[in-house]
Amino acid sequence: MKIAVLPGDGIGPEIIAQAQRVLEVLRSDGLPIEMEQAPLGGAGYDEFGHPYPSFTQNLCRDADAVLLGAVGGPAYDNLDRPLRPERGLLAIRKDLNLFANLRPAILYPELANASTLKPEVVSGLDIMIVRELTGDIYFGQPRGIAVNELGEREAYNTMRYSEGEIRRIAHVAFGIAMKRGKKLCSVDKANVLETTEFWKEIMIDVAREYPQVELSHMYVDNAAMQLVRNPKQFDVMVTGNIFGDILSDEASMLTGSIGMLPSASLDQNNKGLYEPSHGSAPDIAGKDLANPLATILSAAMMLRYTFNQEAAAQRVESAVKTVLAQGYRTADIFEAGCEKVSCSGMGDAVVAAL
Amino acid sequence: MKIAVLPGDGIGPEIIAQAQRVLEVLRSDGLPIEMEQAPLGGAGYDEFGHPYPSFTQNLCRDADAVLLGAVGGPAYDNLDRPLRPERGLLAIRKDLNLFANLRPAILYPELANASTLKPEVVSGLDIMIVRELTGDIYFGQPRGIAVNELGEREAYNTMRYSEGEIRRIAHVAFGIAMKRGKKLCSVDKANVLETTEFWKEIMIDVAREYPQVELSHMYVDNAAMQLVRNPKQFDVMVTGNIFGDILSDEASMLTGSIGMLPSASLDQNNKGLYEPSHGSAPDIAGKDLANPLATILSAAMMLRYTFNQEAAAQRVESAVKTVLAQGYRTADIFEAGCEKVSCSGMGDAVVAAL
């Protein structure tokens, strides 16, 4: 079980440290976990002059899974485009062929008050968003800024999906729907964009292999509304890279506690990169204030999806539920009557609860 | 004051009829309003075989403003792409050069309970979203479905913005910000897409002409989150066609009463198309159940933006506030203790309150 650990920038190193403590407990209990660190994002730039240095690339290619903190921060805002931290993230996704991004939006009953939505609208919320991660307008060619025939500057990007790219993400989404509530909503803008009309056509075709799953289709603008109006109507959602970026962030914010939400990005063989859904939070970096639970839960996803260690995954997830039930809260999810803890204090609590 | 009236499909004719009654009161009080009807969308297809027939096109080109109900419905779902109702909407926007779409998201105090968000998060909400409407991936070439070099089918669309297109929408947005809270948030995905990096660059350049307006920038995924987390942080938002489609629908749903929200789509000379933010609601079409207030408020926007009749616009808006205060509610916004009225019943109430 070779894990490449990429702390990244901002609060990355702090939250990663707590997830590593959890994995070390599992190792001392017998799981053959090996961890090695490498820099990504701004840290990669600082150490090797590149956001995805070849040192990191080699480590990640060799590993079975990658555990990532977060990348980016104001120190890197003025770098040229190819050197910016988020380029490291896009590069590692593409390099490792991590086309299936799984982003759960779950409301923990103990944290129900954190949501800006009324309790009855979000209680019990449990959505899984499946976002395609290596295609679409993120990577489509041609792209750039140029002078057009009229002598005016214009910029362009290309949304693009091949049949194979859509098929493979469809199979991942239907597979997940089969293990859950058997409802899959595919999000598109088929009334305007040929790319997503094609997406919809392929989804319908793949659906024939999963007769038990109820497939529905929704326009992306309507999906953005329905997530606010009645999010509990959704079980699994599947969509392209850019719509998935927007909708998964909206969905995770419905829970009010994005500091709790993990994510997995998988390739064809369940090799995966695991990272919290939140960002590098430069404003609180280095202050031992961050919430490490999303990263710890990302490690649990890794145990489940890459290493097939369901029992170990559940052990970590139960420990997280226990510390919430015990009342431990980092600043982002704190409310009166609870016990405020630091990032490392939360790590202590989870390790104790394991 | 020549107005082309396009009832469209579904509930369109019903809600338009009530807005026309309001305009007729203003005419009988002296405003030189002329109205003529033409079909758009499915209705255009039924009558002339095209969603934007030349009969409609001629009327709209001649008019000073267009008042539209809504287009689309299940009867037209199996038509070929160029004949679908929404093609009529895209065609009229492009034909009349209606590049500036203004979509307010306002919470009416009387309807505070309709929101799925907690009262303290949305009370007093008043956001104006300025969406670019005739460029971006909606209209960019090349687009289509083709077989690639590997013999595989793939589909593609092009996101594209020229400098001039961005400048003109920037001026509209800054102009509106000047008349409101002087805060403008430009939404992009500049960390990934060159098109929106260019968008951001031009926004910053135009900002120099509006030193009183505080310009900020936000990534679209973060904007989708912030609208849920703390929507009252926003005054005016400006963004491209596709992001604007998604975010303006999300924002309008925050109010819980999309049946109340109007929209305006303007050209360079304040000629405009005015329509409710909601759709054609085929499920309740023909039942006299729809909420006509968004359409009536769209007529008020028309009086303000195209005809410069601020007093008449306010008169209509006050009448709407009065009927809400009097407790009249259509089914979509009904709550206990109020008086449920039909679509035409709501029209009666507004006419009486004028």
Ligand SMILES: CC(C)[C@H](C(=O)O)[C@@H](O)C(=O)O
């Ligand atoms: C940092 C950025 C490039 C990235 C994305 O847009 O994919 C992020 O928003 C995410 O969702 O992981």
Ligand SMILES: CC(C)[C@H](C(=O)O)[C@@H](O)C(=O)O
């Ligand atoms: C019907 C559709 C083409 C349209 C759009 O996407 O622009 C609608 O969603 C809107 O926002 O007016």
